[in-house]
Amino acid sequence: MRLLFEPMACIACGLCEVACSLHRDGVLTPMSSSIILHQEDKANYFGLVLKSASEGLVLARPEGVTHGAQSSDSGGPGAKPILLREPCDLCDGAPRCVTMCPTGCISKEG
Amino acid sequence: MNLANGRYGEIDLSSGETQEHDLEEGYARSPTAFLSRIDAAIADAGEDAMAISSGILTGSLVPAAGAGFLRLVRDGSEAESMCPLLGFVGVELKLSGFDFLVISGKASGHGYIWIRDGIIEFVSSPGSASLDSWGRTDLIRSEQGDGRIQVIAAGSWAESQPPSSQLILNYWGGEDKIGCAAEFGSRKLTAIAFRGMGELDLEDSEGHFAASSELYGKHLAGLGENRGLASFSSAAEHEGYSELLHRSIACYGCPFPCRSFYKLFEDASVKERGAQEPGYLVYDVAAVEFLTSLELSPRDVITVLMRCARFGAEPVSVATAASAGGAVDIAAIQNVLESGGAGSSANSTLRRGFADSFEDVSDYATCLALGLCPRYWAKAGMDLEAIGRVSEPALGALINIVD
Numbered sequence: 001m002r003l004l005f006e007p008m009a010c011i012a013c014g015l016c017e018v019a020c021s022l023h024r025d026g027v028l029t030p031m032s033s034s035i036i037l038h039q040e041d042k043a044n045y046f047g048l049v050l051k052s053a054s055e056g057l058v059l060a061r062p063e064g065v066t067h068g069a070q071s072s073d074s075g076g077p078g079a080k081p082i083l084l085r086e087p088c089d090l091c092d093g094a095p096r097c098v099t100m101c102p103t104g105c106i107s108k109e110g
Numbered sequence: 111m112n113l114a115n116g117r118y119g120e121i122d123l124s125s126g127e128t129q130e131h132d133l134e135e136g137y138a139r140s141p142t143a144f145l146s147r148i149d150a151a152i153a154d155a156g157e158d159a160m161a162i163s164s165g166i167l168t169g170s171l172v173p174a175a176g177a178g179f180l181r182l183v184r185d186g187s188e189a190e191s192m193c194p195l196l197g198f199v200g201v202e203l204k205l206s207g208f209d210f211l212v213i214s215g216k217a218s219g220h221g222y223i224w225i226r227d228g229i230i231e232f233v234s235s236p237g238s239a240s241l242d243s244w245g246r247t248d249l250i251r252s253e254q255g256d257g258r259i260q261v262i263a264a265g266s267w268a269e270s271q272p273p274s275s276q277l278i279l280n281y282w283g284g285e286d287k288i289g290c291a292a293e294f295g296s297r298k299l300t301a302i303a304f305r306g307m308g309e310l311d312l313e314d315s316e317g318h319f320a321a322s323s324e325l326y327g328k329h330l331a332g333l334g335e336n337r338g339l340a341s342f343s344s345a346a347e348h349e350g351y352s353e354l355l356h357r358s359i360a361c362y363g364c365p366f367p368c369r370s371f372y373k374l375f376e377d378a379s380v381k382e383r384g385a386q387e388p389g390y391l392v393y394d395v396a397a398v399e400f401l402t403s404l405e406l407s408p409r410d411v412i413t414v415l416m417r418c419a420r421f422g423a424e425p426v427s428v429a430t431a432a433s434a435g436g437a438v439d440i441a442a443i444q445n446v447l448e449s450g451g452a453g454s455s456a457n458s459t460l461r462r463g464f465a466d467s468f469e470d471v472s473d474y475a476t477c478l479a480l481g482l483c484p485r486y487w488a489k490a491g492m493d494l495e496a497i498g499r500v501s502e503p504a505l506g507a508l509i510n511i512v513d
Binding site for chain 1: 113169170171198201205244257258280281307308309310311312315318319322323326330356357358359360361362363364365366367371373381382383384385386387388389391
């Protein structure tokens with residue numbers, strides 16, 4: 001199983017981040033999630049970054065989805081960089097982010 | 111405490127001193143009790159104090175639970191004393207370590223309040239006095255080195271403290287219809303900025319997740335297709351808006367956004383990073399409706415909203431002043447904005463915001479105290495039973511909503 005992204009369907013609600021932390025630590029926080037909402041306010045440029053176990057970083061940007069990135073410019077010095085986080089474990093087969101995503105931006109395959 | 115930090119912060123701008131206060135277990139057992147506790151903290155801090163707060167359920171998985179609010183001590187209804195704080199502002203405030211912050215006194219020089227990791231400080235920023243609201247937000251994010259810092263900024267209009275000044279949240283305006291920015295100006299407070307990196311405990315995370323995902327599904331089935339601002343404003347259905355529409359974007363936890371970004375200086379179909387400031391995020395429904403009634407084109411309406419945001423001025427009041435001499439155009443509005451706002455009055459009849467989401471203003475106050483977006487819940491249908499059912503596993507207790 002893997003996660004699929006339709007970046008232009010994203011509305012930047014942030015539910016995927018906290019749904020992930022809920023599975024991982026049983027708390028609500030964007031700081032421990034395996035998925036990060038990347039947002040540049042003034043340009044209205046936003047998308048998602050996933051640290052996957054099998055495909056490296058998955059960048060779901062408006063331009064398209066790329067796999068295997070080695071770095072991401074998401075999150076400033078105050079945030080916990082995604083490379084220091086645990087990779088996605090697909091919530092043991094029932095990804096919380098897929099369940100919570102209100103637009104179908106995130107789905108699963110397999 | 112579940113969904114809470116169990117403490118609030120206090121800062122006296124006159125001295126720069128800060129304090130932390132523990133909150134009693136169960137202080138937020140109901141929206142009414144929660145607001146009363148904030149009011150008591152304001153009263154303790156002095157006659158001129160005000161507070162910014164997250165809501166009881168802010169940051170939870172209850173739909174559209176991203177709201178916070180600014181609370182002023184004023185005579186009149188809750189509509190005159192509560193200003194919503196939307197986007198990710200309410201959530202980041204709660205995750206910064208405080209349930210609410212009480213602000214009193216007046217600073218001797220311009221600066222901003224900076225909150226993160228349970229730390230509150232007043233940062234002197236004399237150079238920000240001459241900046242507009244966008245410049246102030248840019249400066250803070252640059253100084254503190256983080257592009258996701260949430261900033262509630264006043265603009266230059268706040269310096270003369272007119273009731274028609276408006277707070278701007280991360281570059282955009284639409285929440286402050288009660289002149290909160292004048293309160294900032296009177297204190298030489300250019301902005302309040304925070305970054306939330308904490309976490310919120312829950313009593314039963316599995317139960318909360320299951321109940322909330324079920325409610326999201328029910329809401330989405332009933333709300334139909336989302337068209338961003340056009341789902342909330344008939345004026346925004348004009349094709350002139352469609353041609354400029356880039357993407358709609360939600361506040362935290364909202365599945366049905368009212369915020370649409372329109373590109374004025376770049377082809378709206380451009381997906382890649384392009385211009386740094388290509389347009390403006392519109393969600394001020396009342397302003398769009400009013401400016402449209404003055405026969406401004408969609409492009410001009412968006413231009414006016416963007417310029418008003420930079421000055422920190424309330425658009426309906428500005429347009430009302432500009433139309434006193436007859437027809438309104440961009441030049442007339444620019445003249446009003448450049449006047450600095452001194453002596454200008456607020457259009458309290460036509461300037462309406464989130465307070466008008468419900469016929470009964472008590473529903474508005476309940477929503478904000480709970481940390482829920484009034485506009486969303488008015489659209490989805492206020493359902494206190496559902497809110498109680500979804501929040502109970504998170505809180506570990508059934509909230510008393512009709513105290």
